[in-house]
Amino acid sequence: MAIVRCEGIVLKTHALGDTSLIVVTYTREYGLLKLVAKGARRTPSRFGFALEPLSRSRYVVYHKPDRDLHLVSQAEVIDPVGSRLADLARLAHAQAALELIDRLVWGEEPHAELYDLLAAALGGVTRAPLVSLPAVTLAFQLQVASLLGYRPRLDACANCGEAISSRRLFSPARGGLLCDRCAAMEPGTVTLSADGLAGLTLLLSRPVAEAVDWDALGEVRRSGEILRVVEAFLKHHFQRFQGLKSLEMLRSLPGFDAERDAPCPA
Numbered sequence: 270m271a272i273v274r275c276e277g278i279v280l281k282t283h284a285l286g287d288t289s290l291i292v293v294t295y296t297r298e299y300g301l302l303k304l305v306a307k308g309a310r311r312t313p314s315r316f317g318f319a320l321e322p323l324s325r326s327r328y329v330v331y332h333k334p335d336r337d338l339h340l341v342s343q344a345e346v347i348d349p350v351g352s353r354l355a356d357l358a359r360l361a362h363a364q365a366a367l368e369l370i371d372r373l374v375w376g377e378e379p380h381a382e383l384y385d386l387l388a389a390a391l392g393g394v395t396r397a398p399l400v401s402l403p404a405v406t407l408a409f410q411l412q413v414a415s416l417l418g419y420r421p422r423l424d425a426c427a428n429c430g431e432a433i434s435s436r437r438l439f440s441p442a443r444g445g446l447l448c449d450r451c452a453a454m455e456p457g458t459v460t461l462s463a464d465g466l467a468g469l470t471l472l473l474s475r476p477v478a479e480a481v482d483w484d485a486l487g488e489v490r491r492s493g494e495i496l497r498v499v500e501a502f503l504k505h506h507f508q509r510f511q512g513l514k515s516l517e518m519l520r521s522l523p524g525f526d527a528e529r530d531a532p533c534p535a
């Protein structure tokens with residue numbers, strides 16, 4: 270057993286016994302960690318906001334390499350993100366970010382870039398104008414997929430590498446745009462609008478923190494269309510991804526008009 274210090278973002282918690290808590294946190298140093306926090310559900314809790322979902326905190330942990338659960342002895346909040354999210358839309362976007370990490374990442378495998386991306390997305394969700402929230406969420410989803418080795422290919426046919434079709438044919442299964450020849454043989458291909466493709470390209474190529482300003486500038490149009498394509502893409506490439514509960518709720522909120530913006534089957 271070793272006493273370790275690490276920084277993490279709380280993804281979710283479960284009750285344990287009468288007064289304790291299991292805390293699932295994504296840490297910069299160890300990846301996904303499951304912590305046991307004894308007495309954390311007593312009020313007032315000695316952990317304060319540090320173990321609340323969405324909080325970014327520092328922990329002191331008794332780490333046993335061969336165990337699934339580790340005891341947290343101290344936790345100190347760096348940023349109580351959840352307490353700063355005043356409205357439902359921000360909360361739903363922040364939850365969607367946590368849910369995505371929870372679905373796509375498992376085990377104690379550090380990935381500092383992914384951790385920083387999550388922190389940047391939560392920062393964006395707290396301060397973006399409401400109209401930009403879909404851009405922050407979509408940029409996060411695309412960039413998480415990229416960091417995990419599945420970057421949608423938009424510069425050449427994702428199947429054969431030839432020049433892409435001028436009809437902007439995207440295949441979630443092949444993981445990108447296709448040429449006319451490959452698209453003819455690929456079921457499930459959708460036609461992206463010009464705005465949809467421009468938005469997708471921008472979301473993939475610029476830091477999440479900048480997404481805060483994009484929608485305000487009118488740069489990411491048709492977020493509903495992009496969301497559908499990104500979800501279909503994630504479902505094809507990540508077995509554990511079956512859509513996000515928090516995004517179901519988001520569809521009913523302004524910003525993601527998924528029906529109006531639905532991509533057309535090719």
Ligand SMILES: [Zn+2]
Pocket residue numbers: 426427428429430431447448449450451452
């Ligand atoms: Zn091709």
